[in-house]
Amino acid sequence: MFKFSIWQGFLLAGCLLMTFSSSAQTSAKASIRDLNTATFPILSFYLDVHNGEGAFIHGLQASDIKIIEDDQPIPALDFSELRPGVMLTVVLNPGASFTIRNSQGYSRYDSVLEALVNWSRIRLGSTIDDLSITVTNGPERTHISNPFELFYTLSNYQVDAQTAQPGLDSLFRAVEITSDPVPRIGMERNILFITSPMEGDLSFNIQNLLSQAHQKNIHIFIWIITPQSTSDEKSADNLSELANQTGGTVFTFTGNESIPNLETYLEPQRSLYWVSYQSKLKSGGKHQILAEINPGALTVQTEPVEFEINLQPPNPVFIAPKLKIERKLAQKENQIFSNKPAELLPNSHKLQILVDFPDGRARNITHSALYVDGRLAVENQEAPFDQFIWDLSRYNQSGQHLLQVEVTDSLGLTGKTIETPVIITVDQPSTFYLANLKPYLPIIVAMVVIIGGAIGLLALILGGKIQPKSPFRTRSRMGSEKSQRAIGQSASIKNDHETTSKPTTGWTQRRLGSERQAVPLANAYLTRISEEETTAAVFPIVTDELTIGSDPNQALLVLDDPSIEAFHARLVRLPDSSYRIIDEASIAGTWVNFVPISKAGVILNHADLIYFGKIGFRFTLREPPQLTKPVIVFEGSK
Secondary structure, eight states: OHHHHHHHHHHHHHHHHHHHHHHHHHTOEEEEEEEEOTTTTEEEEEEEEEOTTSOBOOOOOGGGEEEEETTEEEOOSEEEEEOOOEEEEEEEEOOGGGGOBOTTSOBHHHHHHHHHHHHHHHTTTOOOSEEEEEETTSOEEEEESOHHHHHHTTTTOOOOTTTOOOOSHHHHHHHHHHTSOOSSTTOEEEEEEEEOOOOSOOHHHHHHHHHHHHHHTEEEEEEEEOOSSOOOHHHHHHHHHHHHHTTOOEEEEOSSSOOOOTHHHHGGGSOEEEEEEEOOOOSOEEEEEEEEEOSTTOOEEOOOEEEEEOOOOOEEEESSOOSEEEEEESSGGGGGGOOSOOOEEOSEEEEEEEEEOTTSOOOOEEEEEEEETTEEEEEESSSOOSEEEEEOTTOOSOEEEEEEEEEEETTSOEEEOOOEEEEEEEOOOOSOOGGGGGGGHHHHHHHHHHHHHHHHHHHHHHTTSOOOOGGGHHHHHHHHHHHHHHHHHHHHHHHHHHHHHHHHHHHHHHHHHHHHHHSOOOSEEEEEEOSSOSSOOEEEEOSSEEEEESOTTTOSEEOOSTTSOSSOEEEEEOTTSOEEEEEOSOSSOEEETTEEOOTTOEEOOTTEEEEETTEEEEEEESSOOOOOOOOOOOGGGO
16 A cells, blocks of 8 residues: 555656646747748748747757648748847826825836836847837827937926826827837837726727737737726726737736836847748648747747738730741742752741739749640740740641640749631742653654654645645555654644643642632731831731730730720621621720721721721721722713
8 A cells, every 4th residue: 555655656746747847848939920922932931939938049940940831841941040129119198196106205107217217227238129108198209229218208207197187099109109110120019008097998999909909910018007995997907908919918006016127028029030931832822831849858839820822823925926927939930940849938937925924923934835736846945935936847838827835834833825826828839840851851852843743744735835746646645644644643642741731730720729728718808007017917807706905815916006905996797798896995996097986886898997096907808899880971872
């Protein structure tokens, strides 16, 4: 039984020791404040770490901290200890209790003032704090660095017990002063509210003060100077709520207590750590971080801090894309005499894009690719990522092609341009070359001589220039028959040549016809009017609705000019094959033949002049209507 009691004692002592150790560890506190996401993906924040006694823990290293972002541990990128000082506003809210004197003749106000002066002596020579003082219906000084200047302000101030009426106006003013920009980043904001007891329910005003204090993370410490016998419990509870919810404390002075040293409030707040890390986020929305600090055997974890970040894929757009590319023969006039294949120019076309970031967070592009008709044409795996050289050498037939660019940024987010149609027109080279006939030249010459001689002989006989004699009638007849046979053979050779050439001609026509069918049939055209360009740009209208504007996401015909709206106008083909132009409430307007159009739009005629803002086009139809010739009838002809 005795042994059991000993073991029980050891067990109880061990439990108490573990409880004390656990309490000592968990009493330490750490908090994250002023999280900065503006420099994403580099995020930074300030870290406060205090031990169980409320003292700031100095000397931490980057290896002592671990950042946890959405349950993913991330090491600190930068970690440093700062000492920016504090911002303090002292508020005097005097009342009748300030004038109560003790047996030595010192008033409560004298005791408070003496405590503040003693604190200022301790801080003599230090200028890292930002100090202000305001008195209800009295003097005020703001944002000074010398502690003694606070009390120079009060040198001529005397509390009048008859007129002093304590209220919360001076505290509202102190919140306003303390909300001013801090001289150094990281400074904590504090208010010391020294007041006489107030009467009544202060709940409404206290809630307003709490709301304003929380916005700027202001700590409010309250000293209530009260008679020993009287105190309004309701107002005292309201003030205690204000102090507790802002991270401050309440001290009640009845004349016998030791007034607290301000350093116990301020010194733990003068230091803090600045931490930055490389975020691993790949999507926008709401996220959270917390910090885990392990200085030795102590483990402290902050409360999670939620934040929201706007991340959107990059938005690439083509810069002034060329809507029509013409491939022409390099030496068209000499092509028929050459045995080399026809050369078409240009062989390539340069495209350029502009990458915009809708979330406002510019970042590097790591990959870009150009797709033509859904197939990869050009890929950039290194800079420059905004340029593409499109190979045109394989396009030997006219047709329309759809271009699209895809880019990937450093976060792995991918964005694409809209599909942009580009028409390629190709000049068809001749398929017949004289050089190809060189091996057969002797045979061709012989045939030409024989056929020419036969035709000449036949012409002489028919013209009576040659008269066969009777002794040789039979021979002549035979010669005539031979000539006729020769002529027939010549005609046969000619017909055979014509017969063999016809299939080639027909095949060529069919091939050309198929190539013409590859070109999309445009019912109308818009021809750019510009004095700066030697060749007018022609835009074929191949859709039933053509949108015009400066935004590639909204317009098919993109015009880069300040007078053009993002979505400026529409050109609509009607069921009767006519076209109506409609303005989309643009500022610069849409003009037809120098007349602004209404909201309903107007029907266009062949050769009408259209202006979208300052950009002009000539509208033409592929099959314009036939103009009726005027008939002049003279009166005398009837």
